[in-house]
Amino acid sequence: MRKILFLMMGVFMLSISAVSAESPTPTTDEQKTLYALGLAISQSLSIFNLSEAELALVNAGLTDGVLKRDPKVNVQEFMPKVQQLQQSRLAAAAEAEKKEGTAFLAKAAAEKGATKTDSGLVFSTIKAGSGASPKATDKVKVHYHGTLINGEVFDSSVQRGQPAEFPLNGVIPCWTEGVQRMKVGEKSRLVCPAQIAYGDRGAPPKIKPGATLIFEVELLDILKESK
DSSP states (O other): OOHHHHHHHHHHHHTTTTTTOOOOOOOSSHHHHHHHHHHHHGGGGGGGGGOOOHHHHHHHHHHHHHEEEEEEESSHHHHHHHOOOOOOOHHHHHHHHHHHHHHHHHHTTTTTOOOTTTSSOOOEEEOOOOSOOOOOEEEEEEEEEEEETTTOOOEEEHHTTOOOOEGGGGHHHHHHHHHOOOOHHHHEEEEEGGGGGTTTBBTTTTOOOOOOOEEEEEEEEEEEEOO
């Protein structure tokens, strides 16, 4: 129910953002703020991969609802169908993304020095380290740079200029496995298939369902628990 309510809110804000080709251009700071809000919340609809014609129907239903016009369908009857549509679009998007990821992983695994593990992780060392290796229960300090297979950056402590700290058993399985293979001072490349990253759900809006991810990780330290 919470997902459906969030979806409905996203649809509402999407309409406010005036997505048609004839939408007015925001000029004042307040107008730009509202427009930006609409764009941000509209990302909740990205999983539906709506066409222009489909988006027109979404806006038609929204307009009728907001203006208290007689609805053309029974909302309660069709909400389960909305969930079904969400699931089918997610599955289709994930399948297409995984197909591209499979080809990328095969190419990465064939590179000199790369190792492919049983989980599907493709691991390669960029710079050797000489320190200890962490256990899954350890907390580590790292610098990392994460990209999609098209090279788009989705997260980067390097760009933020601030290393990250986290327990290895609290991150995606690809990291838990891959960072344990590293030594302090080492920099490595982890190519993570969806099944050990964010799976078929992805992490919208930046990480699509079924996405293969690439991380360059530098293990700076294994942190001791404070007493």
